Amino acid sequence: MLGIEELSMINVLTIRRMAQSRCLGGATMELVTGGAGFIGSHLVDTLVDEGKRVRVLDNFSSGREDFLSHHQDSGMVEIFKGDLLDIDAVKSAMEGIKTVHHLAANPDIRLGTEVTDTDLRQGTLATYNVLEAMRNSDVRRISFSSSSAIYGEASVMPTPETYGPVKPISLYGASKLASEALITAWCGTFGAKSWIHRFANIVGPRGTHGVIYDFIHKLKKDPSRLEVLGNGLQEKSYMSAEDCVRAMVHLVDETDDTINLYNLGTGDTCSVRRIAEIVVEESGLEGVSIEYTGGDRGWAGDVPKTSLDVEYLFSTGFEPTMQSEAAIRHTARALIDEIGL
Amino acid sequence: MLGIEELSMINVLTIRRMAQSRCLGGATMELVTGGAGFIGSHLVDTLVDEGKRVRVLDNFSSGREDFLSHHQDSGMVEIFKGDLLDIDAVKSAMEGIKTVHHLAANPDIRLGTEVTDTDLRQGTLATYNVLEAMRNSDVRRISFSSSSAIYGEASVMPTPETYGPVKPISLYGASKLASEALITAWCGTFGAKSWIHRFANIVGPRGTHGVIYDFIHKLKKDPSRLEVLGNGLQEKSYMSAEDCVRAMVHLVDETDDTINLYNLGTGDTCSVRRIAEIVVEESGLEGVSIEYTGGDRGWAGDVPKTSLDVEYLFSTGFEPTMQSEAAIRHTARALIDEIGL
Numbered sequence: 087m088l089g090i091e092e093l094s095m096i097n098v099l100t101i102r103r104m105a106q107s108r109c110l111g112g113a114t115m116e117l118v119t120g121g122a123g124f125i126g127s128h129l130v131d132t133l134v135d136e137g138k139r140v141r142v143l144d145n146f147s148s149g150r151e152d153f154l155s156h157h158q159d160s161g162m163v164e165i166f167k168g169d170l171l172d173i174d175a176v177k178s179a180m181e182g183i184k185t186v187h188h189l190a191a192n193p194d195i196r197l198g199t200e201v202t203d204t205d206l207r208q209g210t211l212a213t214y215n216v217l218e219a220m221r222n223s224d225v226r227r228i229s230f231s232s233s234s235a236i237y238g239e240a241s242v243m244p245t246p247e248t249y250g251p252v253k254p255i256s257l258y259g260a261s262k263l264a265s266e267a268l269i270t271a272w273c274g275t276f277g278a279k280s281w282i283h284r285f286a287n288i289v290g291p292r293g294t295h296g297v298i299y300d301f302i303h304k305l306k307k308d309p310s311r312l313e314v315l316g317n318g319l320q321e322k323s324y325m326s327a328e329d330c331v332r333a334m335v336h337l338v339d340e341t342d343d344t345i346n347l348y349n350l351g352t353g354d355t356c357s358v359r360r361i362a363e364i365v366v367e368e369s370g371l372e373g374v375s376i377e378y379t380g381g382d383r384g385w386a387g388d389v390p391k392t393s394l395d396v397e398y399l400f401s402t403g404f405e406p407t408m409q410s411e412a413a414i415r416h417t418a419r420a421l422i423d424e425i426g427l
Numbered sequence: 428m429l430g431i432e433e434l435s436m437i438n439v440l441t442i443r444r445m446a447q448s449r450c451l452g453g454a455t456m457e458l459v460t461g462g463a464g465f466i467g468s469h470l471v472d473t474l475v476d477e478g479k480r481v482r483v484l485d486n487f488s489s490g491r492e493d494f495l496s497h498h499q500d501s502g503m504v505e506i507f508k509g510d511l512l513d514i515d516a517v518k519s520a521m522e523g524i525k526t527v528h529h530l531a532a533n534p535d536i537r538l539g540t541e542v543t544d545t546d547l548r549q550g551t552l553a554t555y556n557v558l559e560a561m562r563n564s565d566v567r568r569i570s571f572s573s574s575s576a577i578y579g580e581a582s583v584m585p586t587p588e589t590y591g592p593v594k595p596i597s598l599y600g601a602s603k604l605a606s607e608a609l610i611t612a613w614c615g616t617f618g619a620k621s622w623i624h625r626f627a628n629i630v631g632p633r634g635t636h637g638v639i640y641d642f643i644h645k646l647k648k649d650p651s652r653l654e655v656l657g658n659g660l661q662e663k664s665y666m667s668a669e670d671c672v673r674a675m676v677h678l679v680d681e682t683d684d685t686i687n688l689y690n691l692g693t694g695d696t697c698s699v700r701r702i703a704e705i706v707v708e709e710s711g712l713e714g715v716s717i718e719y720t721g722g723d724r725g726w727a728g729d730v731p732k733t734s735l736d737v738e739y740l741f742s743t744g745f746e747p748t749m750q751s752e753a754a755i756r757h758t759a760r761a762l763i764d765e766i767g768l
Contacts, residue, residue, distance in 0.1 A: 264609070267600070
């Protein structure tokens, strides 16, 4: 693997040749957009474990080189530094690809309340570019990281895939639903095949955002108190990143419809109050005062309660190794170790 | 009303002042994007009939000045010529507006099979600009023309609003679902209120595209034969444009949730084969040979069968004046008169 400082787009062709000469001949190659990011890098790990060659396309806006550094000497992973809004970069990355795992996106849901075109650009338009580059290169398989955020404030919980009408309340959720729609339209119009994964809240090592990450940073700044946005009663489904990417790969391997659309989660939920308690427990800090800002949601666009029905996923033979609380504790330990207290 | 040749964007401010000085003082004003188009111009008629002042924002790509010429002397309609992709034009059009009726879009579903960014730009990005301009001007009410195309090939028919997961198969349908998602996200994040109308196939006078329009043009070119794309068994819900805009206005007046989402249709369907027969009957031509190209759909992205469940609409007290066949015959007569044979 090359350092990212060497990976400007003008060097892509050179890099590809170098990578090909080092990589396994004959094996199919998988493209992971956002492959240097939190969930993307876990997916790269799982694909490599399965013996697959992987190309990562990432703009390193939130992705990090060290999330992939353990693949440095394997010859199984090549890295393209490029932005999905640069259609030429995306087209370059398609050569020799069998399946695109499209995970790149703005990872910060809250940002949509302040900057309204981030999710539109890094979500919807980026997905359009991926699909257009696939069409251009006759790549026909796409596995996409959608989100339970597309459901908005569902009136049915646990919420099954068949729930409708879906009314996302965040700009992030809107961009995920728009991306799903582009993907199904590509399947219907241009003969693509797709796997759409509607993620619960995914947590785990290498997390770069989200409630556990925020709590640890707050405790690092002030070990005496932990401010929680909202009343702490927000309650959501959590899944470990390791289970999440295992489920993604399992579905791509085991399901074969034109559009394979599944909720990915654990089947249970955990409250923000409980997360705060777990993070404080794992921090080893004594006498931390947990304080709530009040109100039923953390910010405008935050869904106070999500619970995903995952029977459809389980019916394919997949089982998560961790329920929500276990995933949160595992994540708290890992991030406290990564961030330091 | 001014001629469109006078309406370059640099003149917008002047026009607005002129319009205001001529229009009813005190009455609220409604903005209709795409108001010079097929359905938009019918909506303008209905709003004016209700005593409302209307501002039309249209780029006249498929809209036509003569669709609004009967309002020339009423002082109730002002026209802005501008494109929704020009955010400054959209912002200018928001001044003094209470409700935005957002109908502007690419009207030709089939185009998505050839040019993949038309619906993305004229649908999704245009809707984003409308919402962003609304936010900027504190305009909080949007009534949006969505489409049954968002359902794709639904496994439940008649298809209710609660059907899911929705998987549009056309790029047009994808852009409508993406627009719905942006609208619900704006409601959830910025406090907007919305009416989302999922249209059946809308037909009527001033139609500028679609199957009846195509059939008449084909007969005009060759009165001896009528080529029908597909096997003619495609079967869809049709609604007259007059009933459609009455339903839109009825819902905006009578429903008051944050998001009011309804299928708009008649409750029945009509086959393409029957449409061909009706158009030939109304043409007065003798001995026309109706020929089918075969296959179960007209083109990639065409949904062979749609049937909308409209019980939810009917529960609000709305009743259409024409069922599908009557709407088609009414349209055939009007378009034969407009186009000539």
